[in-house]
Amino acid sequence: MERVLYEVKRVVVGQDHFLERVLVAILAGGHLLVEGVPGLAKTLTVKTLARTIQGSFKRIQFTPDLVPADLIGTRIYNQKTSEFTTSLGPVFSNLILADEINRAPAKVQSALLEVMQECQVTIAGETHMVPNPFLVMATQNPIETEGTYPLPEAQVDRFMMKVLVQYPSEEEEFVIVNRVTGPAPDIAAVTTTEQLAHLQQQCRECYVDPSLVHYAVRLVAATRNPDRYNVPNLAHYLTCGASPRASIHLIEGARALALLRGRNHVRPEDVSDLVPDVLRHRLSLSYEALADAITPDHIIHRIMKHIPAPERMLETHVRVDASA
Structure with missing residues (x-):
């Protein structure tokens, strides 16, 4: 896990508290609610972490017109075979970034409940398990509240932690500008999802x-x-x-x-x-x-x-x- 953190910090500058909490959530099998203004490397952190553990990553932008099928998947009719096939949604990934989760209506927010608690999705009576390990990191913007929907108490309680992400210091922002405007670092795959599952068991x-x-x-x-x-x-x-x-x-x-x-x-x-x-x-x-x-x-x-x-x-x- 130290090597994983080292690889992530090659890309993400500062945010030590936030990065430590992300690793804690992964090891403990919990989910993370992150509150911070845009541009603080929340997406970059999860995307880089997925590359270090050789896992899958999906980013879901929550908007008012989103429907539950866009999240978990739906049944599609195939005219050639005259059969229905299941098209799984983006929640079937190891790391999920639910960006600005409070911008989606309550019906979409509640669609995450079964996935976060049971690690499974039910579509047309069929149960589909999400991959292991599974982490949902949801973000919300604290300064722009117009057109947002408050998260239901039942869903908020399913998040293991709520982390407040602050602005970087002047020195950290100087390093950020140099890294972003320079050549992109080559992120190495440190571990696998199987080894991470073993670490989760060792944690317990x-x-x-x-x-x-x-x-x-x-x-x-x-x-x-x-x-x-x-x-x-x-x-x-x-x-x-x-x-x-x-x-x-x-x-x-x-x-x-x-x-x-x-x-x-x-x-x-x-x-x-x-x-x-x-x-x-x-x-x-x-x-x-x-x-x-x-x-x-x-x-x-x-x-x-x-x-x-x-x-x-x-x-x-x-x-x-x-x-x-």
Whole structure:
């Protein structure tokens, strides 16, 4: 995975946080929701990543006139054979970039639900499995909201993380201009989809201490009932907290992050590093929060201050890490 990241960074400048979260999502088998203005290498990242793992890549531009058949496929009548054949849609790829997903109507957005959760599509009663590994990275533009449709809560909850992509620094933008205007780098194929599936299985074998699972559960439960966890003046800012899927994604993401960092066990910082990305899109804010300019990240940071991470881990794993 370090070699995969190295190849991607030969093309993409900066965006270390974003690139790390993309690899975490792939290893953990989750999906990614990315929010950022145009021109921040979101498409380039997924396209380059597909080349490094020798997987297939499709980009779907979501527009108001899109229909579900454009996404998952449809049945086509063949006049020569007098039979119907199934034409599969662009979702049958390893890496899917759903560009500006909030520009499509709710019917098209909901067509992604079965694919993202079950990794399969049903067309005319027939079930078709998508390739493995399978990652959906959806983008949305935070500045141009005219003509957009809000994502349904059920679909938002199926995204493992929501990552905010920021503008590059002046030095990074200087390097970007030089790379884009110079000769294109030759991207090497580092691994295969079969090896990546093996890494996904290895990721699930990373050890997670029960205290870390309890820590993740307490963080998520505090978004539903802040007063119970002694987080003052927060309940009136929340109309709905995170679902149990957030706790699951926290632990699965922490395992992937630990594997990326060269360990076979999870540390508290692996969980705490992922908390804002896993929770920010799962919190429904009240009108009071919007009036007071309170963001989900502000609420998450207040909860993390009142619920500390466990300090003492199992001594055996501390010794193993120290000897390594």
